[in-house]
Structure formats: structure tokens, C-alpha cells
């Protein structure tokens with residue numbers, strides 16, 4: 050009898066958002082540490098190719114560029130260019146030193162990265178994405194069947210978050226419509242509705258109205274992608290229900306599901322932890338923000354984290 054081979058695929062968690070400076074890298078680093086401390090094998094991948102700084106959040110000031118090496122040399126697996134961090138179970142693939150050329154990836158390079166991420170031998174792979182909605186960022190966000198977007202309670206940040214959601218949603222919709230099952234209907238509607246990029250929501254409705262059966266299939270495929278989100282830099286003056294409100298609005302307007310993972314409070318000591326090259330959740334594990342980050346990590350990994358309880362150790366490097 051043939052031997053049964055089980056291939057383990059990692060849970061990929063892309064972390065993005067419309068705006069810069071909202072805390073994507075801070076959150077990726079700290080969630081990664083919290084998961085690793087619970088005995089989960091985690092890799093962090095810095096995909097902010099032009100402006101990489103994830104290494105700084107985990108106190109790795111002098112690291113080599115794994116991604117640069119992966120793209121320039123004939124390296125086929127990303128784990129071979131990963132740095133083992135000082136924290137047990139936590140690895141980093143940095144993009145420090147990626148040239149401007151690499152920051153603007155060609156499709157083949159992007160696909161090479163995505164393919165390799167999907168094969169990484171870790172339980173969780175967290176992707177730190179750059180700000181904005183360029184196609185590379187959107188495609189990295191769609192590497193998984195769910196992604197986390199970050200925003201702050203500020204109106205400008207929420208506005209950018211909506212732009213980000215719409216861009217991801219449209220990119221996903223386009224991908225579905227270009228598949229064999231939908232291509233004929235896509236072309237017919239294109240001739241009536243016009244350019245999809247200018248008529249995003251109208252176009253989705255048009256497919257549903259044009260052929261209800263195909264429309265239902267389309268809706269089902271769209272709903273396979275789930276959005277999760279975090280409100281970072283939360284301050285007391287902000288609306289305490291803002292996350293729940295965004296969740297409600299989005300679940301009403303999109304065919305994808307939205308889940309609010311929680312708030313992370315603003316804390317001046319984040320700055321201090323970066324300056325002192327210490328991981329925030331380790332140095333300041335007693336703060337509200339660290340506890341909120343821990344609750345979010347638990348929510349993400351579910352039962353896995355409860356099985357291996359490990360208290361946070363204060364004042365260690367990681």
C-alpha cells in the first residue's frame with residue numbers, strides 16, 4: 050500500500066492597510082512574538098520592499114536581506130534565507146537592502162515569492178505589507194483566504210481603510226471573473242458597463258443581475274475571502290464602538306465577511322521599546338496595549354494557543 054504523505058501548509062496572515070504609519074509592522078512583530086511564545090512556529094516576512102523595517106521592531110538591527118538574496122540568487126525556498134531570531138520559534142525574512150528595482154517587482158518575481166510563501170514549513174506566516182493599494186500589495190494580501198487590515202480611529206485612516214478594502218475586493222472580483230467559468234459573462238458585461246476599474250460596485254451587481262445563477266456562484270467565491278481588522282493607536286477620546294460600527298457597515302455592503310479583532314491602545318512606551326531595541330510585548334507585557342495584542346493573538350490562533358499556556362516574561366530582550 051502506498052504511504053500516505055501529509056503536506057502541512059502554513060496559515061498565512063497578510064497584514065495591510067491603506068495608510069502608512071498606522072502600525073502594521075508593529076502589530077506583525079508583536080503578534081508574531083506572542084504566537085511564538087505559545088510554542089507556535091512562526092515566520093515573519095517583510096514585504097514592504099522599498100521601506101523595510103520589520104527587523105527593527107524585533108530588535109534585529111544588523112540582519113541580512115533574505116528576500117533580496119531569494120530574488121537575485123537561484124534560491125527556491127524562503128526558509129533558507131530566514132534569520133533565526135533570539136526568540137524561540139520565531140524566524141524573520143527581511144527585505145532590508147532591497148534595491149529600488151526589487152521594490153517594484155515584476156509579475157514573475159511576485160509570483161515566485163507567493164509560491165514560496167505558500168510552501169513555508171511554519172504553522173503561521175505573517176506578512177508585513179507596504180502601505181497603499183498597488184497591485185503587488187493587493188496580490189500579497191490575497192495570498193491567503195483571509196487578511197488583516199489595520200486602521201486607526203482617525204477619519205482619514207478609516208477613509209483609506211475603505212479604499213484599501215474596495216481595492217482588494219475588486220482585485221479578487223476581477224480574478225474570479227477572469228476564470229473560465231466567468232470569462233464569457235465578464236466580456237459581455239464589460240461591453241455594457243464599461244471599464245471594471247471605474248465601475249467596481251456597479252459591475253459586481255451587474256453580474257448578479259445578468260445571470261442570477263452565475264451571480265450566486267460569483268458571490269459564493271467572493272465570500273471565501275474574509276477580512277479581519279484591528280483598530281490601532283486607540284485613544285480614550287475615540288468612539289469606543291468604532292470597530293463594531295465598521296464591522297457592521299462592511300458586512301452589509303460587501304459579499305465578504307468582516308471580523309473586528311479588537312482595539313490596541315495608543316501607548317507612548319511603543320516608541321521607547323523601539324529606541325531600546327526591545328520587543329514591546331516583552332518589555333511592557335503589563336500594559337493595556339500588550340494585553341490587547343495578546344487577546345488578538347489568542348483570537349487569531351483559537352484553540353492552539355490555549356493548549357500551550359506560557360506566561361509572558363517581563364524585561365527580556367524578546
Ligand SMILES: Nc1ncnc2c1ncn2[C@@H]1O[C@H](COP(=O)(O)OP(=O)(O)OP(=O)(O)O)[C@@H](O)[C@H]1O
Nearest residue numbers: 069070071072073074075180282314315316319320
Ligand atoms: N499602539 C501604538 N501606540 C503608540 N505608538 C504606536 C502604536 N502603534 C504604532 N505606533 C508608532 O507608530 C509608528 C509607525 O508604526 P509602523 O511602522 O508599525 O506603521 P506601518 O503601518 O508599518 O507604517 P509603514 O506603512 O510606513 O510601513 C511606530 O514607529 C510606532 O512608534
Ligand SMILES: [Mg+2]
Nearest residue numbers: 073074097178
Ligand atoms: Mg511598516
